[in-house]
Amino acid sequence: MFYFTRTPSIVRSLYKNCLWKLNPADPTVYLTFDDGPNPRATPFVLAELKKYGAKATFFCLGKNVDEHPDIYRSILEEGHAVGNHTQHHLNGAKTKTDAYADDVMEAAARIDSHLFRPPYGLIRRPQIRELNKRMPGVTIVMWDVLSGDFDTDRSPQDCLQKVLFRFRTGSIIVFHDSDKAWERMEYVLPRLLLHCANKKIKMEALV
16 A cells, blocks of 8 residues: 655645645644544543643544444543534546535534544545535645554554654644554554654644
């Protein structure tokens, strides 16, 4: 499976209106988690974040919010941000524009947020235009660093080294609070949090 750990500038330039990275005044990273809430992974993530006073952004699937409303409430009650990740984890490259936007709006009925991240990072320009019509003020969030925790061919140790080598201040880093990513995310997250704490790097949610 081929993918970039850090998103190349040429890719970012194709979607300039999407958020790829921030430029904070102080050393800061922005941890994000896709595909939850999940009954095993999300409580673990929340507990680890709490140890370090870190805040993160959870891009939730509407169907999982329906299945685990108590975990979703915990995310909000602990002061984290949430974002829309569609209702059914649709691939924008394989879905017609109206159907895609309808699915996002179905999730929006459950997830009150102006933040949206397309599953797989795949979204077509007509879909972006349609979301801007239906969700005025929407921010489409991509990423600067992809942890690779979803990749079952990578070792947890390799994921950690790639993230530590690639992230920089302002990076939006993608993890997944899902069963598929669990083995790698469970290893990498605590070690990344400790590294950032030792380096006095803030860990903030997107706003």
